[in-house]
Amino acid sequence: MSDGLEYEPKIADVYRPVAKKPSKARTLTEIRSIARSHTRTAVNVLVGIMRSSDATPAARVSAANAILDRGWGKVAQQIENGEDGVLELIHRIERIIVHPEPAVAPESGADV
Structure with missing residues (x-):
């Protein structure tokens, strides 16, 4: 296949990788940062409406x-309780672990 050429290029010489252009896709962190930079304006628009x-x-x-949700958080939605008592168990766990009552010191002379 040499038509009088002294050097025949190889496939690797012809198809060299081309440097890719930097991606314009933004990361989630950048998107959040941009959105948060408009918070004051967005809240002012909501107040205006x-x-x-x-x-x-x-x-x-x-x-x-929307203003109340951003300022105070969304209201917790009630879950309908079935016959299995799972909801009561979840509330009990929350009372014991998440929101424990302060320990009360036993009165002197009382049997524990």
Whole structure:
């Protein structure tokens, strides 16, 4: 296959890897940072909608709920309790482990 050429290029010489362009994809951390930089403006817009007499009542309520959720957290949703008593067990574990009552010192002379 040499047509009078002294050097025949090999496949490796012809197909060299090309440097890739840097990706424009942003990481999740960058996206969060950008979104958080607009927090004050977003809250001001929500407050403006909530206070606006031109906004529909549904929009005003939605804005008020969004503000409350951001400021105070979402309200815990109740879980319907079945017959198995699992919910009571979860609440008992929470009372004992997560929110234990302060230990009360026994009164002097009392049998423990």
